[in-house]
Amino acid sequence: MHGPHRGGGRGGRRFSAGFDDAQSGRPAFRTGRKLASEDLQLVLLALLADKPSHGYELIKTLSEKSSGFYGPSSGMVYPALAYLEDIGHATVTMEGAKKRYVVTPEGEAWLSTQRHVADDILAQLASVGAKMAQVRRVFAGEEDADAVAPGTPESLMLARLGLKHALHDLGVCSPEGNRRIAEILQRATDDLRQLKKDLT
Numbered sequence: 001m002h003g004p005h006r007g008g009g010r011g012g013r014r015f016s017a018g019f020d021d022a023q024s025g026r027p028a029f030r031t032g033r034k035l036a037s038e039d040l041q042l043v044l045l046a047l048l049a050d051k052p053s054h055g056y057e058l059i060k061t062l063s064e065k066s067s068g069f070y071g072p073s074s075g076m077v078y079p080a081l082a083y084l085e086d087i088g089h090a091t092v093t094m095e096g097a098k099k100r101y102v103v104t105p106e107g108e109a110w111l112s113t114q115r116h117v118a119d120d121i122l123a124q125l126a127s128v129g130a131k132m133a134q135v136r137r138v139f140a141g142e143e144d145a146d147a148v149a150p151g152t153p154e155s156l157m158l159a160r161l162g163l164k165h166a167l168h169d170l171g172v173c174s175p176e177g178n179r180r181i182a183e184i185l186q187r188a189t190d191d192l193r194q195l196k197k198d199l200t
Helices: 037-050 055-065 074-086 105-139 154-170 175-199
Strands: 015-020 027-029 090-095 098-103
Touching (some): 037 055, 037 074, 055 074, 055 098, 055 105, 074 090, 074 098, 098 105, 105 154, 154 175
Antiparallel strands (some): 015 027
């Protein structure tokens, strides 16, 4: 059985706005808003396993799952679908002038060995998209910006939100956990104060 395309040139490795996946511990998407070719093919296959779809429907689904953060172009999606068809992981039925893609038993078998990877990518898309949507709401004045000055770079805003979410996710800790959190925050505070001295 063929695996997904491993050639380069049609997108970068995972992408991101600098967040790590909280459950897997793997770095989230790297830079830009493109998936590697093999990752996009795998995600498309996973979506087709859920529901046979047209290409534009898959683009819309990915955009919705990522809160508008990731919407691959037709120039990325249709070659990926054509490749899945070529290797027998998907078939096409014509509905007028439109192509409707359906996963094949071979495609389902391959997907079963890679489902955890597909689920991880989709989870990261949802996580990054949700955080970016929150950043957009903050910049639009729809949420409390925590007294962030106007013009704050997006990367700094994302870092602040990341810290806020990390603290929220920890929830109520044991005395030992609270002590370690306090030490981490104190080190960060000391480093920031030192940075201010270095820059003045």
